[in-house]
Amino acid sequence: MTTQGSSQSEDSSKHSCACGGAQTGxxxxxxxxxxxxxxxxxxxxxxxxxxxxxxDPPSSRxxxxxxxxxxxxxxxxxxxxxTVPAIKTKLAPVDHMGTLMVRMGIKRNNYKVAPGLYAVGRxxxxxxxLVTANYKLSFDHLRKHLSVIDAWLLVLDTRGINVxxxxxxxxxxxxxxxxxxxxxxxxxxxxxxxxxLPQLGAPGVSAQNVKKGCGFEVVxxxxxxxxxxxxxxxxxxxxxxMRRVTFTVAERMTLAPVEISLACKPVLWALLTIFIVSxxxxxxxxxxxxxxxxxxxxxGCLAGIxxxxxxxxxxLPWIPGxxxxxxxxxxxxxxxxxxxAAWYSNAFLSFGSGLALILLTTAVASFLAMxxxxxxxxxxxxxxxxxxxxxxxxxxxxxVLAAAMWIGAAF
Amino acid sequence: MKNMxxxxxxxxxxxxxxxxxxxxxxxxxxxxxxxxxxxxxxxxVDLNGCMECGACxxxxxxxxxxxxPGVGCxxxxxxxxxxxxxxxxxxGPGCC
Numbered sequence: 001m002t003t004q005g006s007s008q009s010e011d012s013s014k015h016s017c018a019c020g021g022a023q024t025g026x027x028x029x030x031x032x033x034x035x036x037x038x039x040x041x042x043x044x045x046x047x048x049x050x051x052x053x054x055x056d057p058p059s060s061r062x063x064x065x066x067x068x069x070x071x072x073x074x075x076x077x078x079x080x081x082x083t084v085p086a087i088k089t090k091l092a093p094v095d096h097m098g099t100l101m102v103r104m105g106i107k108r109n110n111y112k113v114a115p116g117l118y119a120v121g122r123x124x125x126x127x128x129x130l131v132t133a134n135y136k137l138s139f140d141h142l143r144k145h146l147s148v149i150d151a152w153l154l155v156l157d158t159r160g161i162n163v164x165x166x167x168x169x170x171x172x173x174x175x176x177x178x179x180x181x182x183x184x185x186x187x188x189x190x191x192x193x194x195x196x197l198p199q200l201g202a203p204g205v206s207a208q209n210v211k212k213g214c215g216f217e218v219v220x221x222x223x224x225x226x227x228x229x230x231x232x233x234x235x236x237x238x239x240x241x242m243r244r245v246t247f248t249v250a251e252r253m254t255l256a257p258v259e260i261s262l263a264c265k266p267v268l269w270a271l272l273t274i275f276i277v278s279x280x281x282x283x284x285x286x287x288x289x290x291x292x293x294x295x296x297x298x299x300g301c302l303a304g305i306x307x308x309x310x311x312x313x314x315x316l317p318w319i320p321g322x323x324x325x326x327x328x329x330x331x332x333x334x335x336x337x338x339x340x341a342a343w344y345s346n347a348f349l350s351f352g353s354g355l356a357l358i359l360l361t362t363a364v365a366s367f368l369a370m371x372x373x374x375x376x377x378x379x380x381x382x383x384x385x386x387x388x389x390x391x392x393x394x395x396x397x398x399x400v401l402a403a404a405m406w407i408g409a410a411f
Numbered sequence: 412m413k414n415m416x417x418x419x420x421x422x423x424x425x426x427x428x429x430x431x432x433x434x435x436x437x438x439x440x441x442x443x444x445x446x447x448x449x450x451x452x453x454x455x456v457d458l459n460g461c462m463e464c465g466a467c468x469x470x471x472x473x474x475x476x477x478x479x480p481g482v483g484c485x486x487x488x489x490x491x492x493x494x495x496x497x498x499x500x501x502x503g504p505g506c507c
Contacts, residue, residue: 168464202440202466220439245442247415317414367485374484378443380463382479383418385488392489 070113072143077119081185086119089147095140102137103254105261111136115157117184121150125191128232130221131177132198133158133166142225149229154195156180167204174206178213187215196221196236199243245377252313255375259309263368267305270364274298277403281410289410293348297360297406303335304361308368311335316376324379325391328369332362352409359402363395422461423479428452430475437467437476446476 049055062076063069071092073085091099102108115134120143129152132142139155156176158166166172181187181195196219197205207218222231222242231238274297279290311331312319319327336358343349349357370391373379424445433451438444443460446453446467453475455461461478468476 167466199440199466200442203464203469206469207436208470208472223442240444243439243442244444322416322418371485374486378415378460378462379417380422380461381488382421382423382463384485386418386421388485388488 072113072140077122079189081117081189084117084119084152086121087143087153089120089143089145089149091140091144095136099137099140103257105258108258110160112160113139113155115155115180117186117189118153118155119151120146120153123150123152125189127151127190128236129154129186129190129195129216130228131156131180131195131201133161133163133172135160135162135166138162142228145225145228149232151232152186152189154180154184154186163198164200164203167201170204172201173204174209174213177205177210177218181210181214181216193217194219194236196231198225199223199238200245247316247377249314252316255372256310256313259313259368259372259375260305262371263305263309267301270301271298274301277406278410280407293353293406293410296343296346296348296353296357299339299343300336300357300361301364303339304332304364305368307331307335307361307365308372312365312369312372323370323387323391324373324376325366325370325387325395328366329362331369332365333358335365336361350409352405356402356405356409359398359405363398363402366391367395416459417462419459422458422463423477424455424458424461424463424467425477426453426455427475427477430473432473432475434472436470436472440466440470442466 060069070085071094072087074088075086077084077086098111102111112134113136120130127150130142130146131154132138134155134157143153156166156172157180158171158176161169161171163172177195177197186195187193193216195210195216199220200223202220205218207220210216210218219236220238220243221236222228222238223245224242227238227242231242271294275290275294278293278297279285279287281289283289308328308331311334312324312327315331316327319330321327321330339361340349340354340357370384370388373384373387426446431452433448433453435448435453437446437453438448442464443457443462445455445457445461447456448454463478465478468474468478
């Protein structure tokens, strides 16, 4: 008996079991390989509990001691390269929740899937092999665009880092590609010798060395996962748009929350320092003064954070200045003026403290904007280093001067 | 991306014309179209558009292209200045 076409919604009492033998599927255009839906052994009546409420159904035979089946697995395929999980191509609420969390900087360092071989749809020996990273966001982002595709998915162990960053670090690299191809036995699975890698993996992968190491030819796929179906339909040819990186408003703003969350820890220290510095005055240290003046300074600091982490990414191409430190300073200055206008009637706002506030806000915005270069896809490290050499001394000087003027304004 | 430009005349990208065999691999992997075929060899057509990602020199079979790729991350660069390249780490586990 075979289970082709049987679905998991079948009543378990009519369940037909999968026989152990698998087709090799080695002929071109062969039928899909043996499909094994997640297996539920029908319970023998003697095994059912004698009393109490109805028991849960027996565990699936696909469950293994020590391993949990991930929610994105639809079914298992038996292949010449072993049992391969076929994954769902529609994201579940838990996946969207995970995306939201990592985009906010929560638990983004442990958001992985197991590296190795997966299937999408019902691939056979001719089906293409798509390679990706084991960061779950990368994995989810790819599979959600593959609902019309039958393909094998080779997931590299990039230690939970996305494709482009991992390529820069070398973990989405030549050796890892070779290792996964050999370890998974890909050569027994497909009758072609091509693997499709995302173009942004290129900084870490030498196509010619992959060929030497495992016999598979690297085909550079499009930059964006959304273009994969069109790429495959066009006989694995990419047009120019598929090969160019963009940095649209939407792409920039998805990065902003992480920038803010990364700034959190230094910001807390900054707030503490502001509180202490605000209390220094004619009475050596006054808690009332500390509290009241801090509010002013903190609002300046927060305005600087918003300017550097939100305004700069949002308005990036329209803010004057090539260097991000300059763009940040301009946005910081604008935000400082808004803060001053808001606090206009405040008793603690003098000329000196007002100027200090401007310096602080501008310096904070400038520094944070400069940090944004690390997540921007058109800034060169040489350029970043050059602007940092000029900007950082100025930022430090501005903060020191602001602190001095802030203390001075108390006397 | 045409309206997004960074600092000029800083990038370390260089092409050794004598070594280039015109395979075109670099033109396939560059995410900014910095390189293009020019007859039987390749030419840098937009030097200032280069972000030093290193895809081109990684995939050049003859070593005709050279670029010093790096982490364009301010936190890391600061660490390199203070601690030196060997002991610099990124901003901690929270970074990348």
